[in-house]
Amino acid sequence: MSTTPTLHKPVDPADVPPEPRAPTRGVWARLRPAVLPFGSLLLFLVLWQLLAASGTWSETLVPPPAKVWAAFIDVSTTHGGVRGYNGTMLVEHLGISLRRIAIGAGLGIAAGVIFGLLMGTVGWVRSLFEPWITFLRTLPPLAYFSLLIIWLGINEEPKVTLLAVAAFPPVAVSTTTAVAAVPKSLIEAARALGASRWDVVRDVLVPSALPETLTGVRLAVGVAYSSLVAAELVNGLPGIGGMVKDAANYNNTPVVLVGIIAIGVSGLIIDGLLLRLERAVVPWRGRV
Template sequence: MSVIPAIAAPTETVGPNTTKRRRESGRASKLLSRVGLPLLSLVVFIALWQLVVSLKIWNETLIPPPSAVWDSFIETNTTTDGVRGYAGKYLWEHLLISLQRIGYGIAIGIIVGIAFGLLMGTFGKIRALFEPWITFLRTLPPLAYFSLLIIWLGINEEPKITLLAIAAFPPVAVATTSAVLAAPQSLIEAAKALGASKFEVIKDVVIPSALPETFTGIRLAVGVAYSSLVAAELVNGLPGIGGMVRDASNYNNTPVVLVGIIAIGTSGLIIDGLLQLIERKTVPWRGRV
């Protein structure tokens, strides 16, 4: 019997150049998934939008063509016949004023929510006392109590900021409470065995463990506050992007309504991306422990 010697398959030599090429290929793939696919979906959406308009299924007052929305975007950012933008303010000015309201409201809601979450997660009696009230508040739509806030606080900035703060408070409080309750008991017991005080256990063990879920609650709070923006600017909302949307809807100015909606959604995406970046920098241990 003849024995045919086996021929070993050539192996690829992994050198610095190969590693560099693989790294660059991975970066290109990530860039494609993060930027290319969203842009592709946007192009497809606009194409389908234009197709629906071309088929004349609905009146253009209900669904205007993309070109009309673009024209309204230009008009709200320029001066036409002596009028600046919409109702005397450019689009970015309306958006900036609304973002200031959201910023104040969310800041109050987040601070109070984290404080309540830490207390309710640490002390069972405080949780039993306040948790039903927070759940009750979380289930209320903003319009249910906005009229009451106007009666109490007037029609200026106070009811708007208060409504946004109330909307942002429950998600942060609930997320922080759950995160504190889920803190690893083994780490807590180890810290106590090493002589850590109650305060040191909360500061060095509980809070770092709760931060990832707290950031999730903050992101949810921002989304809830954004969804409450138009409601917050129902009364005396101009200037403001939500007030602009409401005012344009009164005159069936659908292109301006869509411009405002797109501005709110785009700014929300940017803020959520910034929050995720802050989370990655602040809580690098998320998912690793």
Template sequence: MSVFVDVAPPDATRPPGGTRFPGWLARVALPLLSLLVFFTVWQLAAASGIWNQTFVPYPSTVWRAFIDVSTTHDGVRGYAGYLLWEHLYMTLRRVFAGVVIGVAGGLALGLLMGSIPWVRSVLEPWLTFLRALPPLAYFFLLVIWLGIDEAPKVTLLALAALPPAAVATTAAVVAVPVSLVEAARALGASRRDALRDIVIPSALPETFTGIRLADGMAYSSVVAAELFNGVPGIGGLVKDASNYNNTPVVLVGIFAIGISGLVIDGLLRAVERRTVPWRGKA
């Protein structure tokens, strides 16, 4: 009995490397296309005359505002005496400090809550309570307690970053298969060894997701954190410009926060790929 296997010839229209071109298309060409569509729609909306230029300025107007904020012109240095990169540097410094403190506390709490059930029962409602609060709800209290310098800003960002990191780490630790831990203990591993060699590696993928969420929460709170004495700072720039209906400068600040956030998230993704190469493979 003969078995014939019909092997289709290679598709001549497929580019070398199989799916490389579609992958490249999805990663580069499609985002660029979406960006082009966004600016086209924005230009058309501004040119339509439906909205006042105060509300929807032309993209070229925002670009000129970006140049003005980034340079010294007519004797004026940037915005409020600081260049755009100086505003962004101060904001990133505050975000970095807040995220480091919040994530460190969140990881410690997550490991503790995931490993000890009664600790999780005690602390989980408080974390949920804190996570549900908008930053402005307690920022004014922080200002009363800590003043208007850097302390309340960094504290606010840390409190915004802590719950996502803690919740993600707790869920990741709880999800570690008990059989793996018990097998390690049966082979003579101590509790510390099981935590180091089994629990933490298994929890790392979800923990990185929590770190990225924590960074996003800190970024979403940065304008609130810089409401008082926020210049230099992107949040302070946005608040001050909004007081004078300076929409182009407000949009420059928004774009600065968003683009820097994309860059930082990309860096976190790169670190995650190097630190947790087994994610999705085991």
């Protein structure tokens, strides 16, 4: 008696149900973005406390976290009839510095975008201005701050100008590079459809260059922040950089660290906001 072999239908991988993920793995994936930064901060504070307690350096050089926290409370409140630091609260110092950065970096970013578009589209403009922009990009802020004081005085003008000059080159370079890298076929296709020069700039060059330009904006804001203390070296009070400089003159290390931490934390927040703006404006970046 013969038996007919049974034919098995091939199994379609799409019909196989996925293996259930372990619940703990899903929970860890959700918590990891918050747990890891908090863990690194906790580790940093522990190492800082151990270093301060070791006695390798005096508390004047390396104050413990508790003294820095006490200094933070002092400069943020009114204590013993003294309001904040030098009569100004920490948040007010920071707000004045942020206003200077907003004005200075805003002017530098706007000028950088305009010059970047011009240099990316007009060859002789790029040949004329690119060496000067590179020259500015390589100069440290302190190299020309004294000259700005001679020209503009000691009030707000040299501070805002310094921040604008510091923020200008990153945006100009990134925009120029992005515009120059736009495929010629896109420009020729737009012109073949009857687009004017302004239409090409608005509808082709600007959208294509926008991702790199936003990266340049983030770099420009970072450069402006790194130049903040230099901008407030002279007549910088009130201002967070001026507070840091004044406290350093009196070896008040806890207040210096409070100012540095305030600058860093506010810089992180602003960079995060710029990153969210970039994701909203150019959501296709990294996906195409």
